[in-house]
Amino acid sequence: MEKTLKYIIWAGLAAVSLIPLLVKSNYYFPYIVPKTLAFRIIIEVIFLAYLGLAVIKKEYRPKLNLVLVLFFLYLISIFLSSILGGSFYFSFWSNNERSEGLLLLLHLFLFLIVLSAFLKDFKEWLLVFEASFLGGLLVSLVALAQYLNVSWILESSGGTRLTSTIGNAGYVGGYLLFNVFFGLILFFQRKDNGYLRFYYLSVILLQLFVILNTQTRGAILSVGLSAFALIIYLSFFYLKGYRSAKISGIVLPLLMIILVVLIFADKTAPWVRKNPVFSRISAISVSSTTAQNRLMTWQASYLGFKEKPILGYGYENFYQVFDKYFPPRIYEDAGSIVWYDRAHNMIFDRLITGGLAGLILYLSFLLAPIFYLWRYFVKKKQDGQYLIPVIATLLMAAYFIQNLFIFEALVTYIPLFLSLGFLSRFCPAWPNKFLSSNKPHIVLLTVGLILFLPVLFIVNIKPASANKTLIRAMMNQNVKDYKESYKYFIEAVDKNTFGNQEYRQHFGEFIAGAVEISGIDANWLSQSALRAEQEFDKQITERPKSARNYLMVMRFLNKTYGLNLDRLNKSLELFKKVSQVSPTRPHIYYEAGYSQFYLGRVFEGKGDKEKAKKYYEESLANFQKAIDLNDRVVESYTNMIMVLLAVQKSDKVQSYFDRMDEMGLNYHREDDLSRMGNSAIKAENYEWTLKFYQELTRLFPEKPDYWINLALSYAFLGDKDKAVETAQKIKSFEGDYVKQADAFIQDVSAGKFKR
Numbered sequence: 067m068e069k070t071l072k073y074i075i076w077a078g079l080a081a082v083s084l085i086p087l088l089v090k091s092n093y094y095f096p097y098i099v100p101k102t103l104a105f106r107i108i109i110e111v112i113f114l115a116y117l118g119l120a121v122i123k124k125e126y127r128p129k130l131n132l133v134l135v136l137f138f139l140y141l142i143s144i145f146l147s148s149i150l151g152g153s154f155y156f157s158f159w160s161n162n163e164r165s166e167g168l169l170l171l172l173h174l175f176l177f178l179i180v181l182s183a184f185l186k187d188f189k190e191w192l193l194v195f196e197a198s199f200l201g202g203l204l205v206s207l208v209a210l211a212q213y214l215n216v217s218w219i220l221e222s223s224g225g226t227r228l229t230s231t232i233g234n235a236g237y238v239g240g241y242l243l244f245n246v247f248f249g250l251i252l253f254f255q256r257k258d259n260g261y262l263r264f265y266y267l268s269v270i271l272l273q274l275f276v277i278l279n280t281q282t283r284g285a286i287l288s289v290g291l292s293a294f295a296l297i298i299y300l301s302f303f304y305l306k307g308y309r310s311a312k313i314s315g316i317v318l319p320l321l322m323i324i325l326v327v328l329i330f331a332d333k334t335a336p337w338v339r340k341n342p343v344f345s346r347i348s349a350i351s352v353s354s355t356t357a358q359n360r361l362m363t364w365q366a367s368y369l370g371f372k373e374k375p376i377l378g379y380g381y382e383n384f385y386q387v388f389d390k391y392f393p394p395r396i397y398e399d400a401g402s403i404v405w406y407d408r409a410h411n412m413i414f415d416r417l418i419t420g421g422l423a424g425l426i427l428y429l430s431f432l433l434a435p436i437f438y439l440w441r442y443f444v445k446k447k448q449d450g451q452y453l454i455p456v457i458a459t460l461l462m463a464a465y466f467i468q469n470l471f472i473f474e475a476l477v478t479y480i481p482l483f484l485s486l487g488f489l490s491r492f493c494p495a496w497p498n499k500f501l502s503s504n505k506p507h508i509v510l511l512t513v514g515l516i517l518f519l520p521v522l523f524i525v526n527i528k529p530a531s532a533n534k535t536l537i538r539a540m541m542n543q544n545v546k547d548y549k550e551s552y553k554y555f556i557e558a559v560d561k562n563t564f565g566n567q568e569y570r571q572h573f574g575e576f577i578a579g580a581v582e583i584s585g586i587d588a589n590w591l592s593q594s595a596l597r598a599e600q601e602f603d604k605q606i607t608e609r610p611k612s613a614r615n616y617l618m619v620m621r622f623l624n625k626t627y628g629l630n631l632d633r634l635n636k637s638l639e640l641f642k643k644v645s646q647v648s649p650t651r652p653h654i655y656y657e658a659g660y661s662q663f664y665l666g667r668v669f670e671g672k673g674d675k676e677k678a679k680k681y682y683e684e685s686l687a688n689f690q691k692a693i694d695l696n697d698r699v700v701e702s703y704t705n706m707i708m709v710l711l712a713v714q715k716s717d718k719v720q721s722y723f724d725r726m727d728e729m730g731l732n733y734h735r736e737d738d739l740s741r742m743g744n745s746a747i748k749a750e751n752y753e754w755t756l757k758f759y760q761e762l763t764r765l766f767p768e769k770p771d772y773w774i775n776l777a778l779s780y781a782f783l784g785d786k787d788k789a790v791e792t793a794q795k796i797k798s799f800e801g802d803y804v805k806q807a808d809a810f811i812q813d814v815s816a817g818k819f820k821r
Contacts, residue, residue, distance in 0.1 A: 078112035083197035097233025102165035133490035151380020159564030181487030202245030239285025244481030284471035288464035366391035378421035435489035616644035659688035
């Protein structure tokens, strides 16, 4: 029995090391969810096996070492923060995209218990590092194949930035960072095997190559500083008896400095611009968009921290702070990232989710083991024996630097907890009669065996089933089998898992898209929209402090109001609430403005001009509010101009173009011009359609629709010569356009176009 239990644990530890390789395309978030499911299941199995081992072998019963105590205290603190945070369900379960939450922290704690209690000697730890290093090698080989554009290998999701099987270049950099240091430990410990040392060195170099080509600046900075410090230590301390080592210790750091200086000294040099790595390094600047966004996010974080400095807002609740203190300048255009659920900074993330208590405990958990590692080796006073503490210190420093610009994920948590489990060997441990006795382990094992299958189903199998059902719904949506797609959306939502917040979003978007398609059964569409609306009500009830939820529902109501006019009033009721949750988001004013504009149009159609005027004025006020929040967003001006044209206030349009021109904003883009052009057509304002389509035909002369609208503009304005001249150009597109142009010319000559 003992051997079997040990085999299970060893097999589990080996499997955990290979989790970063796991990708399954039939999952929503295929790079994240399968890995998390596998990790949770493996940990649940090996923890049960460990409990069995602890029952029959006293030496495997856990001791209260400092690392375990600190992480346990952190768990207590963050649980308390989450309970008080107002959204404990989300704090506990997280979502598919992050797959973290308190649930993952609990599994990591069990992982840490197994590591610190099961692995007894240094040789066993070297085996664990070997397994992780092998995982790093395989991930690196996939990344190398992506770099070489090997056709049958999974394509990088980051373009030229290598993402391997992890799917995110930043995570690849963080994950391989650990394995480089594990490789260094193995290289210096396996001194008696030249073949193995060659293998370690080769893989380390490969991993460094991949880290550079992830183009993750935080990881590159971490590697560079760590390499700089390690070279100096090896040259002047570890290999101090070798003159060539000292020379290398001077030359190599000097070359590194010179390279960095040259990159920044001439950023436009061809050798910098044409190299993706150098080009990305040279782009490091406080004034860059990425840097500015980070700074604004951290500023919002600081404002939130001041409100709840002790315990913070609870795990996974950074969005509450970001919504409340949303920096309007972060939004530039439709491609801007405006939904942050992490601060992209370890300090601020822990401050917001756990307050000062959480941050201090978490930093203690990371840094205290380094202190005791050094104390252990200093006490030994053996010459040349500081290599392991140096490597461990550089690893933690590199990890810390990397996480000043990004956040943790499972693929970085795994090697982090391997590292801390190893460091726990050198930390204080306190005997505990309760933990050393057999009864608690028997009780835990009994409870674990009873709960194993229910937990396996609730925590893993059921969420996995719902996740895969969503994919089936989306696949049917892609082939336009709407009723089958609807069935699977409902099936996914009815499983009532933590993924419902994401599943409802896709369900709502599916229904809103179906509204715009002709030929769909009206009764079915009405009932489907009603079900989606009911699900969105639950969405807001579950997370009432999420501006994203309010905005999502408002958009849905605005797109489906044709099926139920009351939805416009409901949208405005939600606007009152969301304007308290996130008062500085321009998007909420867009949606409120649309709701008011649609209501104005409804009342205008009923002949109630007073109410129509009231709603139109309120709509314009909200679009103006969006401009006032950030006057450098072209979309805000475009929305305002479209509504001004629609409500017959075209005399005010030019002032907004003048303002954009003064500020150097580029509205001469196809999407913006065509949206405004369409609005002018609907308003039958042909003076403005003429201007928009003159611009569009100049910029995109290959598109016949723009020439057609230009010709119609001339015709309705009474300029027959220009209308005919434009129609002659349309003939150059040949085919049916020739007949259409001839028919149009006849109609123009007959005077059929009148305003």
